[in-house]
Amino acid sequence: MKRSLVLVMASILLVCLLASCGGGVNTYTDANEAINMGVDQEFIIALDSNPTTGYNWEESYDETMLKLVESKYELGKQAEEGLVGAGGTQYFRFQALKTGKTDITLTYKRSWETESADQKVFLVDVK
Numbered sequence: 001m002k003r004s005l006v007l008v009m010a011s012i013l014l015v016c017l018l019a020s021c022g023g024g025v026n027t028y029t030d031a032n033e034a035i036n037m038g039v040d041q042e043f044i045i046a047l048d049s050n051p052t053t054g055y056n057w058e059e060s061y062d063e064t065m066l067k068l069v070e071s072k073y074e075l076g077k078q079a080e081e082g083l084v085g086a087g088g089t090q091y092f093r094f095q096a097l098k099t100g101k102t103d104i105t106l107t108y109k110r111s112w113e114t115e116s117a118d119q120k121v122f123l124v125d126v127k
Contacts, residue, residue: 025093031120037096038127042069045094045122047106049073050087054110055117057090065102065126069093096126 078086
């Protein structure tokens with residue numbers, strides 16, 4: 001129980017640090033939270049991931065509305081400490097290109113399979 005609490009707190013701290021170190025860039029982890037942006041502003045979507053299982057998040061979005069600035073994976077603390085099979089976080093950094101409403105669909109799947117393990121749709125409103 002104590003170890004789980006430490007892991008949760010470490011995850012929250014990591015997200016907070018990423019948000020503050022990103023020069024005011026907001027980080028979203030919940031697809032139920034609306035993303036409201038201005039043109040040329042950037043935001044990050046951060047999702048738990050474990051590529052050691054073959055699963056990876058695949059992004060789909062309107063390239064006329066958004067630009068994918070960066071996609072990167074970072075090991076979680078347990079993986080850094082050598083725990084085999086431990087996951088981390090996949091980060092997607094987007095820039096809003098023009099006003100309007102759009103969505104980003106992120107699908108968690110293995111590249112060689114047609115079925116997905118999870119799918120999240122983030123709604124973006126650029127003003």
